[in-house]
Amino acid sequence: IAGITQAPTSQILAAGRRMTLRCTQDMRHNAMYWYRQDLGLGLRLIHYSNTAGTTGKGEVPDGYSVSRANTDDFPLTLASAVPSQTSVYFCASSWSGMADTQYFGPGTRLTVL
Amino acid sequence: DQQVKQNSPSLSVQEGRISILNCDYTNSMFDYFLWYKKYPAEGPTFLISISSIKDKNEDGRFTVFLNKSAKHLSLHIVPSQPGDSAVYFCAASARYSGAGSYQLTFGKGTKLSVIP
Numbered sequence: 382i383a384g385i386t387q388a389p390t391s392q393i394l395a396a397g398r399r400m401t402l403r404c405t406q407d408m409r410h411n412a413m414y415w416y417r418q419d420l421g422l423g424l425r426l427i428h429y430s431n432t433a434g435t436t437g438k439g440e441v442p443d444g445y446s447v448s449r450a451n452t453d454d455f456p457l458t459l460a461s462a463v464p465s466q467t468s469v470y471f472c473a474s475s476w477s478g479m480a481d482t483q484y485f486g487p488g489t490r491l492t493v494l
Numbered sequence: 495d496q497q498v499k500q501n502s503p504s505l506s507v508q509e510g511r512i513s514i515l516n517c518d519y520t521n522s523m524f525d526y527f528l529w530y531k532k533y534p535a536e537g538p539t540f541l542i543s544i545s546s547i548k549d550k551n552e553d554g555r556f557t558v559f560l561n562k563s564a565k566h567l568s569l570h571i572v573p574s575q576p577g578d579s580a581v582y583f584c585a586a587s588a589r590y591s592g593a594g595s596y597q598l599t600f601g602k603g604t605k606l607s608v609i610p
Contacts, residue, residue, distance in 0.1 A: 385537075416600075421503075423583060423602035424538070439597065471537050482528065483598060485537030 384408065385486035387472050393492045394462050402457040402489050404472030412475045413455040414439075414483060415447060417468040424471065430455055431477070462493040497521045498586050500601035509610050513571040517584030517601055520565065526589035528598065529558060529569045532581045541582075542569070545589070574608045581605045 388403045406413065415427040416439075426439030430449040444466060446458045455474075459466055470489045475481040499518045507513045517527075525546040530538035544551040544558045544567070551558050557570045571578055584601040 421602060423500075424585075424600040426597055429597065473537075482540045482543065484540065485530075487537050488535070 387486040391490040406474045410474035414473040498601040504605040510573045513574045515569040523588040524586040528585045530583040
């Protein structure tokens with residue numbers, strides 16, 4: 382593979398359930414990001430990681446957690462999903478955390494009922 | 495407070511004509527700007543960028559203009575093609591300012607439709 386993969390492609394989830402969205406990149410990028418895209422709101426940053434072992438909060442972090450155990454993987458976890466977390470989630474990566482060009486995955490469409 | 499604004503949700507242009515997509519920003523610390531293109535059911539893809547030391551950057555049919563005094567940038571596509579139909583996002587960061595903001599702030603996007 383070359384680039385960023387995300388899994389699952391889509392998911393319907395009952396409210397209150399735990400869910401982990403997976404993201405893997407093979408470009409050896411140091412920085413990774415999670416965004417959500419909602420109609421009329423554009424892309425909003427949830428969490429980021431400038432390098433393996435570090436993470437930080439973005440604009441809309443509440444209800445989400447991330448981990449960065451290695452360079453390639455950056456999973457996003459919803460501990461107890463709520464309907465307002467229905468969205469399309471995009472993972473992205475860049476060479477560094479200094480706002481280099483970010484490369485996006487294909488997205489995960491999540492519906493919380 | 496929306497720091498990056500794309501005030502036109504949609505734009506329709508005839509094939510072969512020029513498409514002009516506009517973006518305004520409010521944060522004077524922003525010094526690096528990017529345009530992303532997004533097709534349905536795909537992730538955004540990088541299109542073109544410009545740093546604040548320049549006022550123009552070209553890449554083939556795509557040109558980005560930056561007016562720092564007006565805090566305004568625009569993306570010109572000439573000539574427009576049906577394959578350019580997509581949502582275009584403007585993004586900005588304070589990459590060189592030392593403000594520590596490695597984050598990209600995105601606008602809400604403009605949906606471009608190029609009519610054959």
